[in-house]
Amino acid sequence: MSVTARAVSLLAAFVVVAGLVIFVAIYFIGGASAMPTVHYTASGGQVNVALQEDPQNDSASKPDWVSYYVQDPATQKWVHTTLFSVPANTRVNVTLYGYDGCTPLRNNYFSEVQGTIGNTVNLSQFDQHGKEYVTDKTTPVINAWSDCNVGHTFAIPGLNLYVPVASPNASLSANNLCSDSPCTPSGNPYAKETFSFMSPSHGGIFRWQCLVPCGGGFLDGNSGPMQTLGYMMGEMDVVSS
Amino acid sequence: MTTEPASSSPAEARAEPRHGWRLFGIWLVLSLAADLLIWFAWKPHLPPGTMSDAARHQQFDIAVMAISGAPVVIFVLLYFIYSIVVWRARPGDDSDGEPIYGHTRVQAIWIVGTTVIVLWLFVFGTVELVGPAGAGAGEGPSPIWKLAGAQSSTWTPGGKTMLDVQVIGQQWTWTYRYPQFGGMESSELMLPVDTPVTFHVTSLDVIHSFWAYQLGVKADANPQVDNVAYATAKALGGFTVRCNELCGIWHGAMFNYGHVVSPTAFKTWASGVQAKEKADGVLADLPPYALTYDPTVVPQMGANLIKIDGITGAAGYYYPPSDPVTP
Numbered sequence: 001m002s003v004t005a006r007a008v009s010l011l012a013a014f015v016v017v018a019g020l021v022i023f024v025a026i027y028f029i030g031g032a033s034a035m036p037t038v039h040y041t042a043s044g045g046q047v048n049v050a051l052q053e054d055p056q057n058d059s060a061s062k063p064d065w066v067s068y069y070v071q072d073p074a075t076q077k078w079v080h081t082t083l084f085s086v087p088a089n090t091r092v093n094v095t096l097y098g099y100d101g102c103t104p105l106r107n108n109y110f111s112e113v114q115g116t117i118g119n120t121v122n123l124s125q126f127d128q129h130g131k132e133y134v135t136d137k138t139t140p141v142i143n144a145w146s147d148c149n150v151g152h153t154f155a156i157p158g159l160n161l162y163v164p165v166a167s168p169n170a171s172l173s174a175n176n177l178c179s180d181s182p183c184t185p186s187g188n189p190y191a192k193e194t195f196s197f198m199s200p201s202h203g204g205i206f207r208w209q210c211l212v213p214c215g216g217g218f219l220d221g222n223s224g225p226m227q228t229l230g231y232m233m234g235e236m237d238v239v240s241s
Numbered sequence: 242m243t244t245e246p247a248s249s250s251p252a253e254a255r256a257e258p259r260h261g262w263r264l265f266g267i268w269l270v271l272s273l274a275a276d277l278l279i280w281f282a283w284k285p286h287l288p289p290g291t292m293s294d295a296a297r298h299q300q301f302d303i304a305v306m307a308i309s310g311a312p313v314v315i316f317v318l319l320y321f322i323y324s325i326v327v328w329r330a331r332p333g334d335d336s337d338g339e340p341i342y343g344h345t346r347v348q349a350i351w352i353v354g355t356t357v358i359v360l361w362l363f364v365f366g367t368v369e370l371v372g373p374a375g376a377g378a379g380e381g382p383s384p385i386w387k388l389a390g391a392q393s394s395t396w397t398p399g400g401k402t403m404l405d406v407q408v409i410g411q412q413w414t415w416t417y418r419y420p421q422f423g424g425m426e427s428s429e430l431m432l433p434v435d436t437p438v439t440f441h442v443t444s445l446d447v448i449h450s451f452w453a454y455q456l457g458v459k460a461d462a463n464p465q466v467d468n469v470a471y472a473t474a475k476a477l478g479g480f481t482v483r484c485n486e487l488c489g490i491w492h493g494a495m496f497n498y499g500h501v502v503s504p505t506a507f508k509t510w511a512s513g514v515q516a517k518e519k520a521d522g523v524l525a526d527l528p529p530y531a532l533t534y535d536p537t538v539v540p541q542m543g544a545n546l547i548k549i550d551g552i553t554g555a556a557g558y559y560y561p562p563s564d565p566v567t568p
Binding site: 106107108109111112114140141143145146155157160162207209211213220222223226227233 | 409411412413414416426428429445446447489490491494497518521522523526527528534
């Protein structure tokens with residue numbers, strides 16, 4: 001083989017390998033960045049965030065994975081993402097809808113509400129007919145090892161914020177869970193929690209996650225949706241002014 | 242190994258400098274300078290610092306290893322550079338190099354020297370492992386080298402009672418249980434200064450590694466294993482706890498913070514957390530304290546959940562290992 005032929009072959013091989021690397025980078029990194037971020041802006045020193053967790057989701061690739069949704073404050077539509085931003089040093093009022101059934105915590109310590117203002121949550125629970133069977137109960141604990149109480153958690157370890165998310169009761173969890181995401185209160189049993197916390201005074205990205213091993217189909221429920229952005233793992237971007 | 246010329250004239254022998262002594266002299270000066278620099282300039286800044294007895298020993302160990310190793314490194318580099326500079330072929334010299342012969346004295350020095358160095362490191366390392374009770378490393382469920390301190394089911398400031406802390410890893414956070422305070426649990430690691438502490442490190446799911454860097458403590462957190470490590474904090478302040486075992490995609494985010502406070506402040510904090518968790522009811526909701534933390538046994542639910550037949554999903558139970566496939 002002539003020197004020219006060798007050089008051309010080498011160049012062609014280089015182009016192919018470089019192309020593959022660029023493709024992989026764009027496919028994965030670009031794909032991750034394509035996930036939308038829902039931006040919340042403060043009004044009167046407060047910001048209202050709405051989340052829901054569903055037994056499934058409306059994605060094409062992993063429709064059977066349990067998943068969080070974030071409500072866009074502008075359109076009021078539920079967005080299949082776990083990325084949202086809030087302003088720094090602001091009271092964050094969270095409304096969290098729990099549509100998924102119950103699964104016990106591995107570590108029941110996280111049944112205790114921590115890091116919210118007052119270290120409590122306000123809990124209401126509804127059946128599929130809209131009947132409210134628990135009404136605005138302020139509680140510091142939702143015991144995941146007592147009956148069928150907790151579906152998931154909303155935890156931001158970097159802020160020492162740990163909130164157990166209640167589920168519909170045992171009977172409703174077994175028979176009447178929402179099956180079409182994003183779920184709506186109409187025709188579905190759910191739990192509704194409200195709580196508040198202060199965003200940190202400095203900007204930064206804070207990871208949030210579910211501490212219930214809720215990855216059905218994976219060893220002991222770990223992995224899968226539990227560790228994947230867009231499902232049960234998310235990031236809160238705190239934006240400093 | 243040295244070379245001996247096959248034949249040389251008396252004049253050439255007189256002109257040849259005594260390379261061995263010259264090398265030894267240079268090596269001695271450089272080694273002394275390096276060791277003095279290591280001990281007096283570098284050691285005070287060596288990780289992990291002096292926040293605990295274990296950390297202080299590790300800093301001392303690293304410094305001793307460095308001053309033991311520096312002369313060896315200097316010797317190798319010096320001989321290498323000296324050979325290039327002094328024994329390089331001169332321009333126009335196309336002759337063969339000198340033949341190499343064995344040299345019993347050099348070989349003996351080499352063997353004895355390296356043996357002494359290795360044995361010294363072995364003895365020093367062993368003493369430094371035994372002396373500070375495992376040097377902050379996890380010793381497994383039955384530690385051979387125990388830290389001195391009285392065992393008690395309660396803890397009060399001022400005494401020499403050992404403080405027990407159970408470290409629990411799970412994807413992706415750490416929590417800490419204090420059996421001498423009713424088994425209360427916290428997401429912050431608080432420790433009293435000048436108090437011997439026994440860490441019981443375990444995990445709820447996969448293998449993690451508890452690494453309290455500034456305390457010089459590192460112990461694997463294995464499910465169903467009580468891995469014991471010791472430390473005595475010697476300075477007030479904050480420290481970082483990291484996971485040091487790749488435990489999943491968010492391993493890098495698995496860290497939180499601890500604080501060393503006065504014994505009185507610690508007692509106030511621990512009693513306060515215990516009282517709050519008792520009032521909230523979460524203390525009663527935790528499993529009884531045990532050296533290993535079995536999340537599959539939930540006494541409050543009256544069942545060993547993982548062994549219940551027919552569990553195929555959550556619905557109030559854990560996902561079992563084989564749902565639906567075990568990798």
